[in-house]
Amino acid sequence: MILGTLSQLNAYQKQLPAAVIRAVEKLLSRDLAELAPGRYEFEGSQSYFMIQEPETRALEATRHEAHRTYADVQIVLRGVERFGVAPVDPALPPTDDRFEKSDIAFYPQPANESFVDVGAGMFVVFYPGEFHRPAIAVGSPAKIRKAVIKIHSSEF
Numbered sequence: 416m417i418l419g420t421l422s423q424l425n426a427y428q429k430q431l432p433a434a435v436i437r438a439v440e441k442l443l444s445r446d447l448a449e450l451a452p453g454r455y456e457f458e459g460s461q462s463y464f465m466i467q468e469p470e471t472r473a474l475e476a477t478r479h480e481a482h483r484t485y486a487d488v489q490i491v492l493r494g495v496e497r498f499g500v501a502p503v504d505p506a507l508p509p510t511d512d513r514f515e516k517s518d519i520a521f522y523p524q525p526a527n528e529s530f531v532d533v534g535a536g537m538f539v540v541f542y543p544g545e546f547h548r549p550a551i552a553v554g555s556p557a558k559i560r561k562a563v564i565k566i567h568s569s570e571f
Contacts, residue, residue, distance in 0.1 A: 416500050416539060416540065416541055416542075416545055416547070417430065417431065417539065417540040418531060418533070418537070418538075418539050418540075419431075419537065419538055419539075419540075420536055420537050420538070421439075421443070421490065421536050421537070421538060422536060424436070424439060424440075431540065432571050434462075434566050434570040434571050435486070435488060435540060435566060438457065438462055438464070438488060438564045438566050439488060439490070439538070439564065441457055442464055442490070442562055442564055447466070447492060447562060450466045451466065452465075452466045452467055452468050453465065453466060460567070460570065461567035461569060461570065462485075462564065462565055462566045462567050462570060463564075463565055464562055464563060464564040464565065465562070465563045465565070466560070466561075466562055467560070467561050467562075467563060468558060468559070468560050468561075469550050469558070469559060469561075470550075470556050470557065470558050470559075471494075471496055471497070471550050471551060471552035471553070471556050471557055471558075471559060472550055472551065472552055472556055473551075473552060473556065474499075474551050474552075477499070477548050477549070477550055477551050478511075478521045478522075478548065479499065479501065479521065479522040479523070479524065479525060479528075479546050479547070479548045480519055480520065480521050480522070480546070480547060480548070480549075481503075481509075481519075481520055481522065481541075481543070481544055481545060481546050481547070482518050482519055482520075482541070482543050482544075483514045483518055483520075483543055483544070484514075484518045484543060484567060484568055485518050485543065485565040485566060485567055485568065486540060486541060486542050486543060486565070486566045486568070486571075487539075487540070487541040487547070487563055487564070487565065488538055488539075488540050488563070488564035488566065489533070489538065489539050489540075489541070489549065489561060489562075489563050489564075490537070490538040490561060490562045490563075490564070491533045491534055491535050491536070491537055491538075491559060491560075491561050492535060492559075492560040492561055492562060493535055493559060493560040493561075494534075494535065494557055494558065494559030494560065495532055495533065495534045495535070495553045495557075495559070496532070496533050496549065496550060496551070496553070496559050496561065497530055497531070497532050497533075497551035497552065497553050498530065498531050498532075498533060498539060498547055498548060498549055498551065499528050499529070499530055499546075499547065499548030499551060500528065500529055500530070500531060500541075500545070500546065500547050500548075501525035501526065501527055501528040501529070501546040501547075502525070502526070502527055502546070503544050503545060503546065504525050504526065504546070505544075507522055507523065507525055508522075509521060509522050510522060510523055518565075522546060525546050528546075528548075530551070532553055543568055
């Protein structure tokens, strides 16, 4: 997991794979305020992004997830979102395996979960296999707006 701010994207050039930098730059070249929620393709790429407007939820109403094929770059555009994060545990079996159909599986509570609050203009990168629990409310549930870039592992 990598946490950063869009205003300092250039500072991450050495830490982030070129595929992540390219995808974020492509995303930022769009007028994100005008895009309706939905899925958008990056031309000439297996990667894509989604504009989402979920409502954050109480911790107990969220689930841990991981992906196998795609990395997630989650960028909060409006509001604040808490993420649960935990170290990779290959021995922890999924409770709901949807890898084949939609590259996601849900997991029981992993050991050593930590939390990070991500506000507008910040991003977090989750590589394939990394546990994360998105959309946790900070205080009361609230509607947020975010972009989620899905970068195919073949682009790393």
